[in-house]
Each structure stands twice: as C-alpha cells, then as structure tokens.
C-alpha cells in the first residue's frame with residue numbers, strides 16, 4: 001500500500017486512538033502530515049507534523065479514512081458527516097449498520113483492537129460492510145497489521161464475542177498477575193520484588209507463547225506431566241472453578257457487548 005492515505009482519528013487524544021496513530025506513523029502506513037486527530041478537552045502535544053483539531057467535521061473533510069475512537073457513550077452526540085468515505089470503528093458494541101447510517105456512508109469497518117496496540121501487539125478482529133471495497137480492506141489490514149495481528153471475521157457476533165476475549169483480553173492476565181502479587185505480598189515478599197517477579201513471569205510467558213505458538217492445552221499438559229508444584233497449583237485452581245470462572249467472565253463480556261449495541 002502506498003503511504004498516501006489521509007487518515008483522521010476522532011478521539012486521537014485517547015488511549016487507543018493515540019496508540020493506533022503511533023503505530024500507523026511509525027510503520028509508515030500514514031505520513032504525519034497526512035494525519036488529522038481530534039481532541040475534546042485538551043490539545044495533546046504528540047505526533048509532530050500531524051494536524052490537531054477540536055472540529056470533527058473539519059477532520060472528516062481533510063481525511064479519506066476516518067477512525068472513530070471515542071467511548072461508546074460519547075458516540076451518540078458525535079456530529080460528523082463522512083459522505084461515502086471509509087469509516088473504521090474501534091468502539092465496543094456499536095453495530096456496522098448504525099455507524100453507516102449516522103455518518104452517511106456504506107463503507108464501514110467494525111474492528112476491536114486491544115490495549116497492546118500501544119506496543120504493536122494488539123490482536124484485532126474486524127468485519128466490513130457489504131459496500132466496503134478491496135482497497136478499503138487493504139487499508140484496514142495495513143493499519144491493524146501496524147498495531148499487531150489482525151483477522152477478518154465472518155459475523156458481528158464474532159466481534160461481540162472477541163470484544164471480551166481479546167478486546168478486554170489484556171485485562172485478564174493483569175487480573176491474574178494482581179492476584180499473584182497480592183498473594184506474594186501476603187506471604188511477606190517485598191512489594192518491589194513481588195512486582196518484578198510477577199511482571200517477569202507475564203512477559204516471559206508471552207515471549208514463550210510467541211516463540212513456540214503451541215496450543216495452551218499442550219502447555220498446561222506439559223506442566224501437569226511433572227506431577228510436581230505446578231500440577232498441585234493447577235489442580236487446586238481447577239477444583240476451585242478456575243475454568244468455569246473464566247467462561248462466566250467471557251460470557252458476561254459477550255452479553256455486555258451485545259447490550260451496548262442495543263442501548
């Protein structure tokens with residue numbers, strides 16, 4: 001793809017909008033001078049050469065591709081006519097049809113990145129409306145390849161499910177890490193030792209998974225095979241309902257995504 005798209009990011013001052021902008025500029029998917037970002041409260045001092053505005057219609061008029069990265073509850077009051085342009089949403093819950101209707105375009109892509117876009121390690125599922133073109137798909141792939149790994153999926157139901165599994169996903173290892181930290185501190189470890197120990201376990205596991213790309217089930221089985229400390233821990237966690245608790249949490253996120261689209 002040539003580096004000539006004019007990209008606008010509504011909510012570019014936010015966590016995810018800023019992460020996508022950073023990834024797109026650093027990989028050359030967009031040149032800083034072709035990037036427009038909007039803010040609401042305070043104008044950030046980021047992305048030298050890019051154009052910052054608090055006028056979302058001006059952003060739309062300057063851009064060929066418009067990413068919507070405001071919180072779902074801020075979207076109903078967003079005034080922006082995209083006039084047939086490619087609109088890419090990263091918002092949880094909001095449906096393709098609603099986005100197209102509100103912003104006057106039939107070229108819409110619904111995506112669901114995650115917070116790891118900040119370190120170019122997001123997993124981003126996406127789905128395009130019927131009128132999105134092959135070129136639109138190429139642009140979406142380029143933007144989200146810059147943020148990590150992307151997959152086009154078959155249905156919006158898949159997006160609703162993945163909103164929990166991978167959109168919220170980084171929160172779950174963080175939740176586990178937090179529980180491990182609390183246990184370590186309750187045991188009596190110094191907090192900075194506990195934090196370094198737990199964070200290193202998480203980043204090390206991520207690297208191992210990336211390197212080996214084996215099924216998590218195989219990894220768990222390999223550990224169980226030692227019949228030692230890890231098996232003692234895993235079997236106790238499972239008897240206490242570990243797998244069921246994860247499934248219930250993911251089901252709650254799936255239902256919340258569907259409910260947010262109906263609100």
Ligand SMILES: NC(=O)C1=CN([C@@H]2O[C@H](COP(=O)(O)OP(=O)(O)OC[C@H]3O[C@@H](n4cnc5c(N)ncnc54)[C@H](OP(=O)(O)O)[C@@H]3O)[C@@H](O)[C@H]2O)C=CC1
Nearest residue numbers: 011013014015016039040041069070071072074091092115
């Ligand atoms: N963070 C995450 O891990 C993920 C987020 N998402 C989705 O991404 C979207 C953005 O989330 P996130 O970046 O975390 O949220 P943030 O709150 O960090 O960013 C949203 C930004 O949008 C700005 N904003 C709100 N309304 C307007 C407006 N009318 N014009 C211009 N800017 C506006 C906010 O400004 P102000 O500072 O004034 O509030 C804020 O800077 C959400 O819809 C969320 O569902 C999806 C997957 C993962």
Ligand SMILES: O=C(O)[C@@H]1CCC=N1
Nearest residue numbers: 092114163167168169
């Ligand atoms: O929690 C949320 O609603 C957003 C979407 C996925 C991650 N954060």
